[in-house]
Amino acid sequence: MSYGSTFGTSSIDNSLAADAQSLGQLKLQAGNNSASATKETAKQFESMFMKELLKSMRDANASMKSGMLDNAGSDLGTDLLDQQFAVKMSGQPGGLSSIIEAQLNRQMGVTADGKATTPSTTTAPAPAPTSNPLHHVGHPSNISKAPSAGQVDFVNKLSDAAAKAEQASGIPASFMIGQAGHETGWGQHEIKNKGGSPSFNLFGIKATPGWTGRVAEVTTTEYKDGVAAKTVAKFRSYGSYEEAFKDYAKLVGSSPRYAQAKLQTASPQAFASGLQKAGYATDPEYAAKLSRAINTTLQLRRVQV
Numbered sequence: 001m002s003y004g005s006t007f008g009t010s011s012i013d014n015s016l017a018a019d020a021q022s023l024g025q026l027k028l029q030a031g032n033n034s035a036s037a038t039k040e041t042a043k044q045f046e047s048m049f050m051k052e053l054l055k056s057m058r059d060a061n062a063s064m065k066s067g068m069l070d071n072a073g074s075d076l077g078t079d080l081l082d083q084q085f086a087v088k089m090s091g092q093p094g095g096l097s098s099i100i101e102a103q104l105n106r107q108m109g110v111t112a113d114g115k116a117t118t119p120s121t122t123t124a125p126a127p128a129p130t131s132n133p134l135h136h137v138g139h140p141s142n143i144s145k146a147p148s149a150g151q152v153d154f155v156n157k158l159s160d161a162a163a164k165a166e167q168a169s170g171i172p173a174s175f176m177i178g179q180a181g182h183e184t185g186w187g188q189h190e191i192k193n194k195g196g197s198p199s200f201n202l203f204g205i206k207a208t209p210g211w212t213g214r215v216a217e218v219t220t221t222e223y224k225d226g227v228a229a230k231t232v233a234k235f236r237s238y239g240s241y242e243e244a245f246k247d248y249a250k251l252v253g254s255s256p257r258y259a260q261a262k263l264q265t266a267s268p269q270a271f272a273s274g275l276q277k278a279g280y281a282t283d284p285e286y287a288a289k290l291s292r293a294i295n296t297t298l299q300l301r302r303v304q305v
Helices: 003-007 020-031 035-060 072-089 096-108 149-169 173-184 241-254 256-262 268-277 286-304
Strands: 121-123 142-144 214-224 227-237
Touching: 149 173, 149 241, 149 286, 173 241, 173 268, 173 286, 241 256, 256 268, 268 286
Parallel strands: none
Antiparallel strands: 121 142, 214 227
């Protein structure tokens, strides 16, 4: 039961969303880009902050209590009174909720009236390929202030395959999806087989002499001593995205070369730096670009939960 109903109303507008049901409803509405829900979510967060502020002020003066009239009932009454004060003080123009609302709108890519915005994107320079013969990095990476619809679709499409690879390797699914997004420009520059069919190669892994599967031969850009040159290279071709994730998880998850990177999965930045140090790519900005892509994926998956 929410405390708001104690005062004769079950409306989210007039009660603090401290219970899971009310907060969950707001989260669902905000995830659907509802401007009113975003505004109300911001107000609720401000209410929660104000309530904790009032509580801390009362706690600081706890030593002044006489103890004669203090009991569980008075404490509950004080808590409910603080909650109502917090609700009344929240949502004022120019207050904390306005700042929270603006931040939520920027993260979800919507305007105050609920309309989707078109994120401004810049195309990063093509990163240098790695010295690792198994891997190539040569596709542009789109970096945007807010996730685009294409990024949302890309993450949704690969979530199941990534989840299976995570179970097998321990590498977070979001980290793998983020790297696949960086390597392929969020699906816009995937490697194709001859004739245009998909190779499902999301990570630019090359077909080494020990590879016995299908091969996709394409023209790519390679860097040597900082000089770019076009070259034809052979890449592994898979039967599905699930096979691509399985092969990547096996490469990074079981190779001693990437053992340190695998231990850094608590942080996108540390994981990306570990891959770069292990020679996954020679682009000096690779770790920064990859960590941004992983953070984009984490942001999108949090909204979907």
